[in-house]
Amino acid sequence: MAARTFLLRAATAVLAAAGAIGAATMPVSSATFSDLPGWAEATLADSFAAFRRNCPKLARKAPAFAAACRAQAALPGAVDEPAARAFFEAWFRPVRIGADGSGFLTGYFEPEIAASRTRTARFTVPVHRRPDDLVAVDPADPPAGVPAGLSFARRSEAGLAAYPDRAAITAGALAGQGLELAWLADPVDAFFMHVQGSARLRFRDGGTLRVGFAGKSGHPYTAIGRIVVEEGHIPREELDYARLRAWLKAHPAEAARIMAHNRSYIFFAPVEGLDEADGPVGAAGFPLLPEVSLAIDRAHHAFGMPFWIDARLPATDTAAAPFRRLMIAEDRGSAVVGEARGDVFFGSGEAAGARAGRIRHAATFYRLVPRAAPAPGAR
Numbered sequence: 001m002a003a004r005t006f007l008l009r010a011a012t013a014v015l016a017a018a019g020a021i022g023a024a025t026m027p028v029s030s031a032t033f034s035d036l037p038g039w040a041e042a043t044l045a046d047s048f049a050a051f052r053r054n055c056p057k058l059a060r061k062a063p064a065f066a067a068a069c070r071a072q073a074a075l076p077g078a079v080d081e082p083a084a085r086a087f088f089e090a091w092f093r094p095v096r097i098g099a100d101g102s103g104f105l106t107g108y109f110e111p112e113i114a115a116s117r118t119r120t121a122r123f124t125v126p127v128h129r130r131p132d133d134l135v136a137v138d139p140a141d142p143p144a145g146v147p148a149g150l151s152f153a154r155r156s157e158a159g160l161a162a163y164p165d166r167a168a169i170t171a172g173a174l175a176g177q178g179l180e181l182a183w184l185a186d187p188v189d190a191f192f193m194h195v196q197g198s199a200r201l202r203f204r205d206g207g208t209l210r211v212g213f214a215g216k217s218g219h220p221y222t223a224i225g226r227i228v229v230e231e232g233h234i235p236r237e238e239l240d241y242a243r244l245r246a247w248l249k250a251h252p253a254e255a256a257r258i259m260a261h262n263r264s265y266i267f268f269a270p271v272e273g274l275d276e277a278d279g280p281v282g283a284a285g286f287p288l289l290p291e292v293s294l295a296i297d298r299a300h301h302a303f304g305m306p307f308w309i310d311a312r313l314p315a316t317d318t319a320a321a322p323f324r325r326l327m328i329a330e331d332r333g334s335a336v337v338g339e340a341r342g343d344v345f346f347g348s349g350e351a352a353g354a355r356a357g358r359i360r361h362a363a364t365f366y367r368l369v370p371r372a373a374p375a376p377g378a379r
Contacts, residue, residue, distance in 0.1 A: 025300075026098040026339045028367075033089050036366060037310050038324030046292050047306065048072070048084035050328035053286055054304025061302045068092065068370045088326070090375055092368040094308055103340030103365040105311055105323075107356030108196055108295065108333070110280045110288075110348040113189050115182040115201035115209070123183035125190045127201070130214040130267040131179055134163060137218070152218030163217045165263035170256075181268060182209060188248045191259050192241075194266040197333075198280035200348060211268040212281055219263035221334040227258050241357020264334070279348060282331035288345040290352070295331035295343035301367075305329045309342065311363035314355070323363075340365040 033039050055069035068091040075083060097103065116123035137143060137160070139151045145160045146153045153160040164173040170187070182201050184190045193199045197213040225244055229236045233254070234243055248255035271281055279288035282295070284303035294307060307327050315321035327342070336343050342365065346356040 026102070028095045028097055031094045031096050031366060033094060036094055036308050036324075038322060039308065042324060042326060043081060044084040044088060044326055045079060045081050046289055047326040047328055048079050048087060050286070050289055050292050050330060051304060051306055052079075054284060054328065054330065057284075058302055058304030062305070064372075065304070065370050067372060071374065088306070088368065091371055092306065093371060093375075094366040095369050097340045097365040097367055100364050101362040103309075103342070103363040104338070105309065105313070105342050105344060105359055105361050105363045106335070107344045107346050107359035109346045109352040109356040110198050110200060111189070111193055111196055111353060112200045112202060112349050113184055113193060115184055115203055117182060117203055117205075119180070119183050123185050125184040125187050126174075126180040127182045127184060127190070127193070127211065128169070128174060128179045128267050129181050129269060131174065131177065134215050134267065135160065136215075139218075149220060150218040152216055163219075164265075165217055165219045166265040167260040167263070169217070169265050170260070179267075181211060181270065186249065187252075187259070188245060188255060191248075191262075192245060194264075197266065198271075199268075208276075210271040210274055210280070212271045213266060214269035215267040217263065217265040219265070221264045222262040223335065224258050224262055227261055231258075240360075242354060245357075279345065282345070284330040286330060288330060290345060290347040291325055292327055293330040293345040294327040295333045295336050295345070296329040297336050297338055297341055298332050299337075300339040301329050303329050306368040307342070308366040308368065309344075309363055310366070311361055313361055314358040326368075 052072050055065070055072060059066040059069040071091055072087060075087065079087070115127070119126075133155045134152055135155050137146055137151065137153045139149050142148055142150060143153070143160050147162055150162055152163055154163045182203075184193070184201075199211055201209040201211060203209070225239055228234050228244060228247065229239055233251075234247055248259070274281070274287060279290065279293070282288045282293055294309070296305075296307075305328070307329065309323065309325050309327055311323045312320045313323040327344070331343070331345065333343050340363075342363070344356070344359065346352040
């Protein structure tokens with residue numbers, strides 16, 4: 001996912017069609033750290049570590065963060081909870097984005113999927129590497145031959161043209177080109193792997209291949225959860241990742257038709273150098289941290305920016321609990337649109353997926369705005 005990830009994630013991206021916040025700038029209001037619900041009890045060391053690793057690029061992208069980034073660089077290598085808290089309270093002030101509860105959260109995760117290195121009678125669904133003829137284009141100013149709104153195109157001797165979409169590729173448009181990294185057994189698993197933008201592929205011989213986003217067909221993303229609801233297959237109030245996935249697997253013919261509505265098709269690349277405990281690599285270039293790394297809308301925020309998130313999210317199948325975290329912008333997603341819109345990374349595997357897939361909830365977003373000079377003891 002080294003470049004991800006356009007974090008096409010989440011069952012979030014699949015399920016969140018109705019909850020996205022508009023791209024217009026929302027009103028903001030100043031707050032103090034004592035105004036933030038749960039701030040006094042929060043653990044902040046992991047958030048500080050994530051902020052620290054983003055600082056070199058963040059300070060160049062957003063010069064207002066330069067002083068805070070210099071201050072963090074002066075701190076020792078290992079920063080404990082008191083030091084992390086003192087740093088954020090000294091160098092930042094919280095600003096609420098919009099009204100209480102006006103933001104929207106979804107969740108995403110890294111799937112673990114059984115795979116084969118070769119095509120077999122069972123493993124027939126390819127995972128494609130990026131084709132050599134795939135080129136990125138500006139969807140707002142596409143070159144001749146490329147329809148407006150497409151973010152990638154196909155290069156040929158005759159010029160650029162639209163790339164085959166999901167339906168065409170599924171039907172074999174790329175067959176015979178040697179682009180297969182691996183093979184999966186189920187097209188629904190492959191579809192959600194595309195939605196998440198990364199995966200751990202576990203082979204029958206015990207080996208593992210981590211893969212991440214390397215490009216896409218360029219066609220617009222369509223959330224199929226909305227289609228399933230509109231066609232009456234699942235009631236809107238019962239729709240979550242697990243229910244959608246189960247329904248698609250139980251209705252393969254309908255699933256193929258509905259999944260084809262999402263014309264965006266994802267290409268992958270092997271991701272090297274990650275430990276088993278590491279998350280996938282987000283668009284900011286770092287392994288994602290569960291419940292610390294946040295996918296945001298790059299039209300509004302730079303990677304590395306800190307946010308205090310206040311929400312009530314499902315903790316079990318039947319109960320909700322406060323979710324109050326200092327999160328760092330480290331990823332982006334096609335369905336993450338708006339200033340008070342976030343996609344929470346929950347980890348890897350089925351348990352993380354089960355939790356991420358239930359998240360479609362209102363939240364209050366606070367952006368931590370840097371101070372030009374420290375305010376020791378500021379509250």
